[in-house]
Amino acid sequence: MKTILTSLNWKATAAASVFALFLPVTFPSSLAAQENAAAAQGKAIFEAKCVACHTVGGGDLVGPDLAGVTVRRDAEWLNRFIRQPDVMIRDKDSTAIGLLGKYSNIAMPNLGIGKSDAAALVAFFAANGRKKAQTVQPSAATSVQLLGSASAGVVLFEGSTPFQNRGTQCFACHNIASISPPGGGSLGPDLTGAAKKYGGERGLIGVLAGIPFPTMVPIYMDHPLLPQEQADLAAYLGASSGSPAAMIVFVACLGVWVMAGLYMILYSLWHRRLGRVRATLQAR
DSSP states (O other): OOHHHHHHHHHHHHHHHHHHHHHHHHHHHHHHHHHHHHHHHHHHHHHHHHTTOSSSSSSOSSOOOOOHHHHSSOOHHHHHHHHHHHHHHHHHHHHHHHHHHTTTTOOOOOOOOOHHHHHHHHHHHHHTTTTTOOSSOOHHHHHHOOOOHHHHHHHHHTTSSSTTTTOOOOGOOOTTTTTTTOOOSSSSSSOOTHHHTHHHHHHHHHHHHHOOOOTTTTHHHOOOOHHHHHHHHHHHHOOOOOOOOOOHHHHHHHHHHHHHHHHHHHHHHHHHHHHHHHHHHHHO
């Protein structure tokens, strides 16, 4: 009996040893696979929703370079900011307010990203944590893939040349200094100086490619701009970086013409009144 128990104990010990041998290999391997899957999902989300304003190791665009962001920021904070940037800015979160001031007061829009997708993005940033954020913008030769034409961009902006995918012309919602008076629409912001605001032509191409603004998403979701159209518009907006002088001159001239017209009307009415008075006196 003792021999049987000894044999069983030996076999149990051997089995436990074998299990212990594979345990540290199997569980970390499974965990690594899950992390890799989450990072891959996060990469896909990043490329679909974030590349308009951010890079990972490629330098700042509209927003900061996100290389090493999981070292600089707490994972829980990142998850919440990805999901609710508008709420955190409204609640005066000190870090969110600091980023807003640093990046030209351009608030990160709420893209409707859920908690699990935000976690996947954080996993993607963590997987690329060894990359260092670039402090210098890459040269134009490397950052702008297509050569844009400002002359082609202006006719796209005005709508004289329609977008290939039948998107709405920019002129319908935006004004810009170089457009002849009376200018474009006022639904969106004036785009004079947009290149400086969004980090040059490279940043503009990122914005036009990703359309990060919620009001524009329904308009261009099914009518995306072609890469060459993006480059041409970016070149045109980059060339239109001055002050809206044309509009100022137009408004000033319009004011002068209105004042002159009012003066002529009042002058005519005044003299007609005097004429009626003279006719009455002559009749007496």
